[in-house]
Amino acid sequence: MSASAAILDTPSETPSLRQQAVLDAVLSLIVEGGDPLTMDAVARRASCSKETLYKWFGDRDGLLTATVRWQASRVHTGRYEIDALDAATLKKNLQDFAESWLSVIASPTSVALNRIAVAHAGSHKSNLGAIVLANGRFAIGERVKPVLEAGRAAALLAFDDTEAAFRTFFGLVGRDIQIRLLLGDALSLDAADIGREAAHAVAQFLALYGRANP
């Protein structure tokens, strides 16, 4: 895990535009689901030859890895305000995190990609699972934790273990949503639902960790 961290953080190179088009074709096929993603199907969808596919990505696994990385590279959102944190800003930051996270895990792309990665994690060859984890769960953790610590520094939050506090936040936001979606439950979340769920989670988190103004 730590050995592969260097690899995970090094997206080799950014793919060329044509390559990006190919990866988008892969994504569209994955999201459509149904048939089990053959190299032929990718070549057809992307209007390129299989030979090119193998030349660019090595093998099927390489193509999948590149696709996952490509998708991950578009997810990262902006940084957040940390200095001079007041209660309203903290709440808003948390709300934003919760909403964007819920939007991600509820998106068909994320669901499909996570399915692939989960399946892959069983037959361990490469580490799609690790990549997804690094760009999902752990990436958001690294972005939320500074906010939590800033909240603590501003005497708005109280906790000892930042990681534990984040995991509680993560649980309150995600609940059963991701596993249900991965398992094919027809759970639909529109923007309003996401807003409501996020607000609920943030309120609960603040109830647990918020410092009653001293």
Next chain:
Amino acid sequence: MSASAAILDTPSETPSLRQQAVLDAVLSLIVEGGDPLTMDAVARRASCSKETLYKWFGDRDGLLTATVRWQASRVHTGRYEIDALDAATLKKNLQDFAESWLSVIASPTSVALNRIAVAHAGSHKSNLGAIVLANGRFAIGERVKPVLEAGRAAALLAFDDTEAAFRTFFGLVGRDIQIRLLLGDALSLDAADIGREAAHAVAQFLALYGRANP
């Protein structure tokens, strides 16, 4: 989903002892992972002929379905005390739930089976995902909710929406554990960890929903 509920609740028939042995062989192969579970491997492991496999289970999907059901049939645990609930009993019940649920999702069998079901949910043909969901997330929900409602009846808990309260409990208990395990993170939970995590989750749940004694 609702249409398939009847099917899901009807485990066809309980398999014969020999059939159970075959299903256990499938489970052992699934848990071992590595190679992608071929019918040949199952026949070899179970010391039976492929012909018998097909006669008994129809096809590969039928075998998988029977395996998932077979595993599910062993998970159901006992009922819980509901009448005359006091605070300590409520807490103990919740703690038990949390521990048993964490034990389940952290077990290699559950992880492997959920991986199969998740992969299956992508290429929709049968409904392994629905079966796993019905016997996992939803089954535990149906068992926890009466306890929560009994707690409310005993004026120990306060909430409007039982389902929402349960989902909070679910999130507090599970946090990021299941998705990390599914994605192959080397997260190990021993019994002590599980006890600690469960206690933590229960304390948080009671902090959110417990009724400050009136």
Next chain:
DNA sequence: GCCGTACCGTACCGTACAGTACGGCTCAGC
């Protein structure tokens, strides 16, 4: 105009695996 490079399309190869067929063994019923 000629060549090399990069690519498309398609044909091809090898293999792995789902599903079937069949001979042989065991054992219960008679």
Next chain:
DNA sequence: GCTGAGCCGTACTGTACGGTACGGTACGGC
């Protein structure tokens, strides 16, 4: 002891798919 049912082991078939080879085309460099 004979027969038939049930099952094991193995051999076989068909096919889907990963990976390779190759002819044909477009294009930039010279």
